[in-house]
Amino acid sequence: MQQVLLVEDSMMFGRLAKRRLEKVFDVPVLWAQSLAETEELLAKENGNFSVALLDFNLPDAPQGEVIDLVVDQGISSVVFTTNMSDEVRSMIWDKKVADYIIKEDPNSLDYVVSTIRQFEMNQNTLVLVVDKSDAHRSYLSELIYVRKFRVLNASDAGTALGILEQYPEIKLVIADFETSGFDGCSFSQKVRENHTQEELAIVGFTSVEDRMKGIAYIKSGASDYVVTEPFIVEEFYTKINRSLEIVNLYNLLRDRDS
Secondary structure, eight states: OOEEEOOOOOOOHHHHHHHHHHHOOOOOOOOOOOOOHHHHHHHHHOOOOOOEEEEBBBBBBTTSSSHHHHHHOOOOOEEEEEEOOOOHHHHHHTTOOEEEEESSSTTHHHHHHHHHHHHHHTOEEEEEEOOSEEEEEEEEEHHHHHOEEEEEEEHHHHHHHHHHHHOTEEEEEEETTTTTOHHHHHHHHHTTTTTTTTTEEEEEESSSSSHHHHHHHHHHSSEEEEOOOOOOOOHHHHHHHHHHHHHHHHHHHHHHOO
């Protein structure tokens, strides 16, 4: 892992975070306390950061302006905030960050460490996004990419099956229920002909809360499903992480026994 960018105007929290991250990951943590200092660090280091931890509210950037600055550099960013209103939450996700953390939570630094470790694992994980809508497929791919996953795309089921055959290392498929060429159940059944649940996770999408449709999808081989209306980013990330945990645990046990 490369160095970490920390942007935090609280001296106490900044010192704690810098010390903890440098100890755990043994990489430099470069600390800025304002938007101006962040601009200088990004220019000096040429954006050479694996991940950024950003305070939402800074003296010279009170409305999350530092997030835009850093995310535009292509750096996966985690935001610290003390304000978790619906307005702030929506604003944070709109800026394409990887996650947010409640700063006042005593376990916040533990969560940061866990999140960065997850990002390191994600760099070795290949994900396939299948959706007939170019806009939705692009949106999902962005959500996956900012969490450091490697991403492939397909607009229809036939293309997706070809990609799975070409890239057997894929660990997760994210597919719309109404994938062109198949419905969600048929697509899952087709995938499961060659890929077990221990080898490959499938997370599907349905537009409305339909318990029977979700149950049918899971019985057809999906690992989980996400409702898109309303689409909750936290739920999406939680379900793909949980599905991948099963695959990774299976791989770990298989490697240990081999």
